[in-house]
Every structure is written in structure tokens, then in C-alpha cells.
Amino acid sequence: MSRRSRRLSYELLGCGWHGHALVGTDAAAVRQEDDLVVREQAGLRWHRCLRCDAWLPQPVPASPDRPFPPERAEITLPLRGRELRERYVLRLIAVDRVIHCVVLAALAVAVFVFAADHAMLQE
Known part of the structure; x- marks a missing residue:
């Protein structure tokens, strides 16, 4: 086992206790410049967790609150x-x-x- 795999991942602990930090789950559409945090493929949206860096599939929201995911400057990183x-x-x-x-x-x-x-x- 490598040394890296034995280390405790505090990011995973944070996501386990507080949930994933996803951006753009309430957006109506996804743009090309949102590829860092949200991607849409085959009817599913893949959201990148800002804390643990995992990609999670989410359905497209039925009633979105905003037209697009927030800009990079608007995102508060955990x-x-x-x-x-x-x-x-x-x-x-x-x-x-x-x-x-x-x-x-x-x-x-x-x-x-x-x-x-x-x-x-x-x-």
C-alpha cells in the first residue's frame, strides 16, 4: 500500500459529515465555461464537489432558480x-x-x- 492511500483524507470526512459542496444544482442550463464545476451528459448533470473533488451525477432540476451556474468569482471555496x-x-x-x-x-x-x-x- 502506498503512503498516500494510508493518509486520512479530511476532505472526505468533511463531505461525510456536512455533505458535498456542489455548485450549480439549481441552474436551468450549463455553459461551456462551467465545465470546471458542472458538465451535462446523457440527460444527467455531473457536479464536481469543491471539497473532495468527486464528480456526482444529479438530475436536471425540474424548477431551476437561476439561468446558469454562478460565475467563478461568485463561488466561495470550502x-x-x-x-x-x-x-x-x-x-x-x-x-x-x-x-x-x-x-x-x-x-x-x-x-x-x-x-x-x-x-x-x-x-
């Missing part, structure tokens, strides 16, 4: 790569600190409860 990894790592560190805080607070309460009943515990 986090990918190092920035996405840092986001997950920082959230994991925050969760770890919360768990430590709760456990240490519970231990402190237990110490204070036992210290208050010190005389009873010595009997």
Missing part, C-alpha cells in the same frame, strides 16, 4: 488541505481540553466532599 486539517485538529484539541476540565473538576469535587467528611472517614 476549506481544503492544510487549513481543513488544522480546523479539525484544533477542534479535537478543544474537545480534549473540555474533557480534561470536566474530569479534573469532578475529581476536585470528590476531594472536597471527602475532606468535608474527614472526621467521619477516620471512624
Whole structure:
């Protein structure tokens, strides 16, 4: 197995938790300049996920909201790569600190409860 295939893909985790980031799913028609994000073939539209880079087939919308997919300048790209990894790592560190805080607070309460009943515990 190659080293690349063993690495954790944070993009796939993001798409698994939050869904794919697709553009142009509500467009009536697809233009040639939209080939980077949307392609139409055999009655299906293939949308490119902006996060994990997968191509997903979608049916043509029955009641489109806009005539064409948004221009490239209008598209907000989701986090990918190092920035996405840092986001997950920082959230994991925050969760770890919360768990430590709760456990240490519970231990402190237990110490204070036992210290208050010190005389009873010595009997």
C-alpha cells in the first residue's frame, strides 16, 4: 500500500459529515465555461464537489432558480488541505481540553466532599 492511500483524507470526512459542496444544482442550463464545476451528459448533470473533488451525477432540476451556474468569482471555496486539517485538529484539541476540565473538576469535587467528611472517614 502506498503512503498516500494510508493518509486520512479530511476532505472526505468533511463531505461525510456536512455533505458535498456542489455548485450549480439549481441552474436551468450549463455553459461551456462551467465545465470546471458542472458538465451535462446523457440527460444527467455531473457536479464536481469543491471539497473532495468527486464528480456526482444529479438530475436536471425540474424548477431551476437561476439561468446558469454562478460565475467563478461568485463561488466561495470550502476549506481544503492544510487549513481543513488544522480546523479539525484544533477542534479535537478543544474537545480534549473540555474533557480534561470536566474530569479534573469532578475529581476536585470528590476531594472536597471527602475532606468535608474527614472526621467521619477516620471512624
